[in-house]
Amino acid sequence: MTDNRVIRIGISIGDLNGIGIELILKTFEDKRMYELCTPVIFASDKSIAYYKKELKYNYPTHSVRELSKIEEGKLNVVNVWNDAVQIQAGVPTETSGQKAFQSLEAATNALQENIVDVLLTAPISKDNIQSADFNFPGHTEYLESKIDGDSLMILMSDDIKIGLVTGHIPVSKVSETLTKELICKKIDIMYQSLIQDFGIRRPKIAVLGLNPHCGDNGVIGNEDAELIQPILTEYQEKGQLVYGPYAADGFFGNQSYTKFDGVISMYHDQGLVGFKAISFGKGVNFTAGLEKIRVSPDHGTAFDLAGKGIANESSFKEALQQGISIAKKRFEYQELKTNPLKIKKQ
Known part of the structure; x- marks a missing residue:
């Protein structure tokens, strides 16, 4: 640009x-x-x-x-x-x-x-x-x-930005796919994107747990306590505002997402069910990290609506406007990195 x-x-x-x-x-x-x-x-x-x-x-x-x-x-x-x-x-x-x-x-x-x-x-x-x-x-x-680059699928609206650790894979493969390296990579992409693409200086990120009730102390699985929680502790020890793991149902139900700049979800439907309930029709899919x-x-192809003149362009138009905004933010970020002492005219 x-x-x-x-x-x-x-x-x-x-x-x-x-x-x-x-x-x-x-x-x-x-x-x-x-x-x-x-x-x-x-x-x-x-x-x-x-x-x-x-x-x-x-x-x-x-x-x-x-x-x-x-x-x-x-x-x-x-x-x-x-x-x-x-x-x-x-x-x-x-x-x-x-x-x-x-x-x-x-x-x-x-x-x-x-x-x-x-x-x-x-x-x-x-x-x-x-x-x-x-x-x-x-x-x-x-x-x-x-x-x-390494990609992170972020579904975003004015209300929420949610990134997916795993994307288009079967639910049966989610647990075996999750590793410390993968989770950290996705958190890092979200953190950097919030800074360079959205102008948030010190992002605050929520991480959702994998199991119902985050495993209930091992009764419903150990991944939350043994894999996810230690990762978040490491981020906090580095001074980064990364918190969780949160049980997804309560997190969306009590609108805890409003307290964070970004949310990390462990798998596709865990994040997208909540997102689309909040923002369907005005949401945007952004590929961060590239x-x-x-x-x-x-939304999808909507073959049932095609050719009838009744398709709603709201989400497409929002995607266009968000793309423009991200391009401008990223350009400003790159300019500031290149010229850190440059004073912008008011």
């Missing part, structure tokens, strides 16, 4: 037959969005034109054959494919999965090459996108394979 141009948002369309393109069109119908960023969609003119016609959006798009031709103030469409593709809104197909990957790959390449500053991913179908080139449980794992910034809405 540079400080002499508007932040560029690279957008992958997700599943071609899902709600991704509809969310994009609804978001950028608002002309004020172009004051915040320059959107760059990785798809094709033909596919965008199809949805514009079906959903009755008449505002113009800017066709881009070369990435050097991206223009501010316009909805740029980079032509990743030129073939005529049969679109079947609401129906996941092999073709719609292929185009989802082509869009994601092109957008990721542009992110790596600093042509765009932020990657905003519309939802994919984790089933039909699978191929020899995409053999991952989801976006997060794919991006970690392409971009420097050299580059990636955000996405907190």
Whole structure:
């Protein structure tokens, strides 16, 4: 990112037959969005034109054959494919999965090459996108394979930021996957992200336990007392505000999350059930820990809504705004690290 141009948002369309393109069109119908960023969609003119016609959006798009031709103030469409593709809104197909990957790959390449500053991913179908080139449980794992850094999936809203120690793995594998090294790595990523991406100088982090009631002194498992608690003690001895382990049900039920800047969850549904109960429809998925910034809405492809013009763009728009905010915070952080004595003009 540079400080002499508007932040560029690279957008992958997700599943071609899902709600991704509809969310994009609804978001950028608002002309004020172009004051915040320059959107760059990785798809094709033909596919965008199809949805514009079906959903009755008449505002113009800017066709881009070369990435050097991206223009501010316009909805740029980079032509990743030129073939005529049969679109079947609401129906996941092999073709719609292929185009989802082509869009994601092109957008990721542009992110790596600093042509765009932020990657905003519309939802994919984790089933039909699978191929020899995409053999991952989801976006997060794919991006970690392409971009420097270790990832942490953070689901965030104005109310809460919750990171996952383990992500897209079966519940039966969670306990055997948890190690001191893994838990510490995820806590460290959360801690650093809260500082550089959100401007929190001294983060306060809550860590959830693994077992019901945090094991009840070994009656329901020993991981909380023997693995998690000693880790947190070490952080506290270093002067870091990392507390727990907390039983997840009570932690969410009594709104203890409001007292912390970030929360670490041991597994996917432990964190996401609480998060979506609090923030569904306005939440954002942020991949922390990587050299580059990636955000996405907190929902899926919604094939049942696709092509009907009724999909809610709130989470997609929130992801866009959070991506812009994180990019600015990270840029400021890097500037301060480079020039620690620099006085910012008021």
